[in-house]
Amino acid sequence: MNDLLRLEKVSVGYRPIDSEPVLLVNEADLALGPGETLGLVGESGCGKSTLLLSVMGYFKPGLERLSGRVLFEGQDLEQISRDGLQQLRGGAMALIPQNAGQALTPTLKIAVQMFEALRLHSDVPAVHWQRKSIELFERVQLPAPEALLERYPHELSGGQQQRVAIAMALAGAPKLLLLDEPTTGLDVTTQAQVLELLTEIGRTTQTAMVFVSHDIGVIAKTCQKIAVMYAGEIIEAGTQETVMKRPGHPYTQALLASVPRLGQALMPDTMQGRLLEPLNAHKDSCAFEARCLFAEPICRSQKPAMIDTQGHCVKCSQQASITPFQLPDFQSNEAAGSLAPDQGIVLELRDLALTYQSTGLIHRWLHGAPERVVADVSLELRQGQTLGLVGESGSGKSSILRTLAGLQPGLSGAATFLGQHDLLVPVGQRDPEVLRKIQLVFQNPDASLNPRQTIRQIIERPLRLYFQYSAAQCFSEARDLMDSVQLPYDYLGRFPGQLSGGERQRVAIARALAAKPDLLLCDEITSALDVSVQASMMQLLKMLRTQRQLTVLFVSHDLPVVGALADHVIILRHGRICEAGATGEIFEQPTHPYTRELLDAVLPHS
Amino acid sequence: MTRHSLLMALLRSPSGRIGLGLVLFHCGLALVAPLIVPYDFNAQSEVLDAMGPSLQHWAGLDTLGRDVLTRTFLGGRQALLVTVFGTIIAITWGSFLGMVAGLKGGRVDEWIMRTVDTFLAIPFMIFLLLIIASFGNEPMVMILTLGFFYGIGVVRLARAATLDEVVKDYVQSARARGERTLTIVVKEILPNVRDVLLVESAMRWSWMLLAFSALSFLGFGVTPPTPDWGLMIANARIYMSLAPWPVLAPMIALSSLIIGINLVADALAKALGLDRTQARVL
Incomplete structure (x- = not known):
């Protein structure tokens, strides 16, 4: 009984006034020894963050622990007084939040916030706070720690903010670090550095960690143990090695298969169906049953028990009949390089330069030439090709797309569409045909669909605008479009809020397709989605591309996704092209050091 | 909803x-x-x-x-007639102009908002009295004047609500499709700022009712002997x-x-x- 942390059948949920409690976390068992690292992985809404917070005895407003115990160093959190709990939080167990930029108070200097952490959670005397802070900053490898204390949070980069949050968490010399998606908002290279730092801290200080992430790659890289959550339940737990190599639960297998992998230009597998909700629906059945390939009648009538084989726990009653996991037989990206070069050029950029600043005469006179966010970008996109534009945040990749869509003015250079139309002019001065032929799909479908319009109104809008179809024509066309993005017809009457994230993105794609575009601009269209949804989105895009002979300009920060979809890749850095070429060549033999850095930062998935 | x-x-x-x-x-x-x-x-x-x-x-x-x-x-009766129609007019023109200002931005926004600021700086009760003194206190005149003055504040509110919406991608998407400004205002933005405007119109209505009664109290609202609350209070005040x-x-x-x-x-x-x-x- 020397576990540092032990969760016994913890259920978290809320009690509606007139019905049974709704469980967000259902009887979770976990155990963690001192210095161990545990990864909790699952898709959005699976309850992983709720479970992590309950470890601290904290519940979001409205939620409560419905049953079970949380033991920290053998002590039941329920028995600890409010003050004692407050002392524990931030002291012996510290949380590192997902978005450090929001967790730091924007109006207080870093010093004030750092000293507060030291005052509350360490016995360092006030005179040494400064020295101790600097020491901690050095530990998390922050540059110029002295100057940093005098800065405000917004003056730091995302990676630096995350490091400050880690330093603050370390102030109380914690025995347990709780990390809630600590690298999700960061660029790949920064993410790799932060993960390395966390691993290093875990090793040198013997701090135990519970690491929550939707990214199984992150978990695999940093954790010794992995627990997989689905619909509020832990469905599989074991060592990193077993879970990654020999996953026992059908969900884990499907999850691993849906992760795009680098270097093979392969398409990931998709998972059927969608996450089950509400969570009470599967009270007496297996949570994954509806999507499971191995489901038997017993899965519907009986809740499976956790079966423990030498520390590898799997919650599935069909253990015996499940085929051992092997990476799915990926279909290769046959489109790559297979196109004849005599296809017409759809889009051509010559020395394109962009700026955020005003280019007005007075402004120029006062402030000099505007700073360029994008410079010297030249590229050629032929009919039927898919070009991936890869870069980290601030590389100017989205600016290029927005300019091509006419939402942002260009500064200099040339952008030609179909050999004759100038794309540096804004929307207002464009030919309606050009507007129709270029369609943009946005990153976040929550924002790109009007919440007050029905799906039918949304999809029919381009049909009315560009083709002046009659109501009947619109409706039949809308149904065809729903077919091609694989959504049921009855969704036409719904509002975007009634659809899941992946379904919304399908609607956004359907709206773009309604215009029968020649060029589809995709701005990080899979980034806001869960991996399994991302995989199905990639499948869909690939299918549509072949069916409709689409030319696609695909912007993403995610190399494996681009690798699976694009024929050609352009790597952007600080608004300039640092490498361009066929996808396979670039991924196999990168010549630019930055490309190599990016490729190295991509986490191994198997 | x-x-x-x-x-x-x-x-x-x-x-x-x-x-x-x-x-x-x-x-x-x-x-x-x-x-x-x-x-x-x-x-x-x-x-x-x-x-x-x-x-x-x-x-x-x-x-x-x-x-x-x-x-x-x-x-x-007179008060309700004037203020109900006055509110409808105020909300209609105020929110439309506000949404256009918020959507268009730049010079259009600047012109509209600075004009709004100018009007807000004028003590409008005096202005109101001036108009009534020159055009009489017909219900139509009252409706138009009150509708105009009470719409000025709505411009600001509608613009602020619109600014929250224009940055969202669905408006950008409509722009990229090449939709006309009017279509974007009516079809995309209006349904999303409707709630704010609805609450605002209720507030505007109560303020306008007070203003109308104040005018009557001052003897500018309705002509005696037509019964009106403001006027009744004014007449009976001395014998209270x-x-x-x-x-x-x-x-x-x-x-x-x-x-x-x-x-x-x-x-x-x-x-x-x-x-x-x-x-x-x-």
């Missing part, structure tokens, strides 16, 4: 029920008052002096011997210590209507989730 469910949400809260009841009562009264009042509003009683409530005259008589209850029942009823009755009527409108606005804001102080827990 559909109309039906909004009404249900309104009726679920006590303030919504009471408020809606008061407002509907006054509107109904304004419509049927001429049919149900016991006396002619202008008929003078033989008893000339102001008299307290009696069985014949439930709210007493005013100094000219006219029945106070009759005049109070009728006294809200001797005869409180002719002042109290129109006061109760006016305040109950304004309180009703405010309660509705409050309940509306809560039902639509615009009231941030009421953090929703699941």
Whole structure:
């Protein structure tokens, strides 16, 4: 009984006034020894963050622990007084939040916030706070720690903010670090550095960690143990090695298969169906049953028990009949390089330069030439090709797309569409045909669909605008479009809020397709989605591309996704092209050091 | 939220029920008052002096011997007519201009907003008196003037609400499609700022009602002997210590209507989730 942390059948949920409690976390068992690292992985809404917070005895407003115990160093959190709990939080167990930029108070200097952490959670005397802070900053490898204390949070980069949050968490010399998606908002290279730092801290200080992430790659890289959550339940737990190599639960297998992998230009597998909700629906059945390939009648009538084989726990009653996991037989990206070069050029950029600043005469006179966010970008996109534009945040990749869509003015250079139309002019001065032929799909479908319009109104809008179809024509066309993005017809009457994230993105794609575009601009269209949804989105895009002979300009920060979809890749850095070429060549033999850095930062998935 | 469910949400809260009841009562009264009042509003009683409530005259008589209850029942008609249409006009032009300013931005926005600022800097009551003095106090003139002045503040509100929406991708997407400004305003933005405007119109209505009564009180609203609450209060004010009823009755009527409108606005804001102080827990 020397576990540092032990969760016994913890259920978290809320009690509606007139019905049974709704469980967000259902009887979770976990155990963690001192210095161990545990990864909790699952898709959005699976309850992983709720479970992590309950470890601290904290519940979001409205939620409560419905049953079970949380033991920290053998002590039941329920028995600890409010003050004692407050002392524990931030002291012996510290949380590192997902978005450090929001967790730091924007109006207080870093010093004030750092000293507060030291005052509350360490016995360092006030005179040494400064020295101790600097020491901690050095530990998390922050540059110029002295100057940093005098800065405000917004003056730091995302990676630096995350490091400050880690330093603050370390102030109380914690025995347990709780990390809630600590690298999700960061660029790949920064993410790799932060993960390395966390691993290093875990090793040198013997701090135990519970690491929550939707990214199984992150978990695999940093954790010794992995627990997989689905619909509020832990469905599989074991060592990193077993879970990654020999996953026992059908969900884990499907999850691993849906992760795009680098270097093979392969398409990931998709998972059927969608996450089950509400969570009470599967009270007496297996949570994954509806999507499971191995489901038997017993899965519907009986809740499976956790079966423990030498520390590898799997919650599935069909253990015996499940085929051992092997990476799915990926279909290769046959489109790559297979196109004849005599296809017409759809889009051509010559020395394109962009700026955020005003280019007005007075402004120029006062402030000099505007700073360029994008410079010297030249590229050629032929009919039927898919070009991936890869870069980290601030590389100017989205600016290029927005300019091509006419939402942002260009500064200099040339952008030609179909050999004759100038794309540096804004929307207002464009030919309606050009507007129709270029369609943009946005990153976040929550924002790109009007919440007050029905799906039918949304999809029919381009049909009315560009083709002046009659109501009947619109409706039949809308149904065809729903077919091609694989959504049921009855969704036409719904509002975007009634659809899941992946379904919304399908609607956004359907709206773009309604215009029968020649060029589809995709701005990080899979980034806001869960991996399994991302995989199905990639499948869909690939299918549509072949069916409709689409030319696609695909912007993403995610190399494996681009690798699976694009024929050609352009790597952007600080608004300039640092490498361009066929996808396979670039991924196999990168010549630019930055490309190599990016490729190295991509986490191994198997 | 559909109309039906909004009404249900309104009726679920006590303030919504009471408020809606008061407002509907006054509107109904304004419509049927001429049919149900016991006396002619202008008929003078033989008893000339102001008299307290009696069985014949439930709210007493005013100094000219006219029945106070009759005049109070009728006294809200002009005010309601002017303010209801005034509010509709104010909200319509104010929100449209505000949405255009927010969507267009740049020079258009700058021009519209600086003009709005100029008008807001002028004490509008004086302006109002000037217009009424030159064009008379016909209901049409009142509706247009009040509608104009009360729309100025709406421009600001609608612009602010629009600014929250224009940055969202669905508006960008409509722009990239090449939609006209008018289409974007009406089809994309309006449905999303509708809730704010709805609550604002209730607030505007109550303010306009107060302003109209103030004008009448000053003698600019309606022409005597037409019964009107503001005017009744002004006329009976000097004898208040001797005869409180002719002042109290129109006061109760006016305040109950304004309180009703405010309660509705409050309940509306809560039902639509615009009231941030009421953090929703699941």
